[in-house]
Amino acid sequence: MGFNFSENGFNQLLESLNQDYQIYAPVRKKNKDSFSANDLITYDLIKSLEEIELTVKSKYSAKEIVFPIRETLFHFVEGEQFIASDTDDKYIIFLRPCDRNAFKRLDKIFLENGPEEDIYYKRLRENVKFFVIECTSGFDSCFCVSMESNTVEAEDYAAFLRFEENGVSCEVNDQDLAVEFSSQAEEIKFEPQFIEKNKVEVKLPDREKLTNEVFEHQLWTEYSQRCIACGRCNTSCPTCSCFTVKDVLYDENKKSGERFRRWAGCHIDGFTEMAGGHNFREDYGDRMRYKTMHKIYDFGERFDFDMCVGCGRCDDVCPEYISFSKCINKLSTIIEEGV
Amino acid sequence: MSFNTKKIKKNAFRITKDREVTALRIRVPGGHINAKYLSLIKEIADEYGNGTLHITTRQGFEVPGISFADFEEVNKKIAPILEGMEKEIGVKIADPREGYPAAGTRNVSACIGNRVCRYSNYDTTEMAQQIEKNIFPNDYHVKIALSGCPNDCIKGHLQDFGILGMVEPIYHQERCIGCKACVDNCHKRVTSALSFEQERVLRDEKRCIGCGECILQCPTNAWERGEQFFKVVIMGRTGKKNPRLAKPFLKWASRDVVIAIVNNVYDYIERHIDTSLAKEHIGYIVDRTGYPKFKEEILKGVELNSECEIADKINWNGYQTGEKI
Incomplete structure (x- = not known):
């Protein structure tokens, strides 16, 4: 109507x-x-x-x-837990x-x-x-x-x-x-209209040709130099959905507190930190690769469509002028020409 | 050739090494100039000067090599500069064709400010021009410079008044992702005013200098850009007798307070200046009257904003030249 x-x-x-x-x-x-x-x-x-x-x-x-x-998940007092109110x-x-x-x-x-x-x-x-x-x-x-x-x-x-x-x-x-x-x-009478052409066009790499070999490509090394791991691409992204879970014990009574979750981002330090201080993705270029693969490959393998929606916010906010659309296009060219 | 040197110096011309040759100082309030005036300055340098220009430390231009015989003509020639760069911003100039009406109060300089710089907390040029409007023309020797943030790129710490932009950062815990970018940066580059406890950021208000770096660092705008304030550092100077850096006088002062104290300084100078000297800089007057007297008089009639902190005492130190270097 x-x-x-x-x-x-x-x-x-x-x-x-x-x-x-x-x-x-x-x-x-x-x-x-x-x-x-x-x-x-x-x-x-x-x-x-x-x-x-x-x-x-x-x-x-x-x-x-x-x-x-x-977001608070639940509160705890002594031995009891209460789900955060709805x-x-x-x-x-x-x-x-x-x-x-x-x-x-x-x-x-x-x-x-x-x-x-x-x-x-x-x-x-x-x-x-x-x-x-x-x-x-x-x-x-x-x-x-x-x-x-x-x-x-x-x-x-x-x-x-x-x-x-x-x-x-x-x-x-x-x-x-x-x-x-x-x-x-x-x-x-109303007929919705949609955009049919953007100024930026992205060519997605052929899934079949995307292999682990590309992980070692120097494409990512460039981002090791350029990225500063500020995480703005993650926080501005409408599809980044990673979070971390933390507990806070209240000062007044250490047996009470809350468990909450908050956004985490794969570009931000600490994202891959594990017990013992091990960190398996220190290099910023590796973080860029991980994010790229998740946005235009892994998610799509699991579900029917890619994760990235092409809103371009990550390009808009990057203080180092890293362009995600450009990265995808570079990756496609590399895949086309053979790694 | 005969002329009144005192009069001509007030007209912003210099008595130079070379007999009968002068140099003209052109003010650029707020350090920002419409490029169209550059062609006029070039014309003057080519026609009346020796074709060169000196860029002054206070962000003005000095045109050397002008013959004293031409100074009236040069004054007429610079009328559009006085019109466009002084009268336009509200400076009272009776006749722009008679050149600069005073030279004592120096050009109010400013860093590039928030028209360009990411760190700046305000429009330095705009505020410098407001101050220029309030205090110029004036014969008393006062140096003022404005910086957008406590980095103080304009070197306000070497001025009588260094006005440094501050901002109150407001923390929203519900937007914080705990990345600690603000905390690490504050620790490494600023004053360690921030700490991370109980999964939230705490700000030590005593240590915070209101630079706004935490706001710039935050990837979620968890630090909100709050109200704009100023730090005022005073009585820094170079010079032969006891050079020294300026010291903090006000912190978290509102813009109105800053404008008001700068206006008040002229009455204070009037009352205490040593007229036996050709010109006495305000810093030396403060040395003589003492800081408490200066503070009392400069704050007269000024309604301080509730956030504003004032220095109880100031000890400038600096150095005196003794027997050894």
């Missing part, structure tokens, strides 16, 4: 949705990025259309809403097709990657409705088309929105929301 809203009408819709949902969208936080006087574009709660930042890509993805950076909150997340597809990757990892579902992810994820932002021109570093994450199936969104000069056109699939939408807008 398609609808057209005036700006006012859409704001009324948001107001009414806000009664039942926490609404997250990319926003602009004035002067809040790391460098002074730069704005931070990131996900936060919104109440109105005007707060949504649509002109620039967000630095971080919507991942942190469903997979929080730091909320009844329901969420609406505004996001572009690449980021919606990133959640498909997260779903695989947290819900289908082992004998058990991840209850912490699941209980948040179940309460999320996705509002996909139509994205037909993308940004300079995007390569979603190459990663086949430029389109979204109708079943994967509650609503699909086209932001126009004087309002919003959209399609609604979610029956719970259809009433809210129809009461505020006029009905129209």
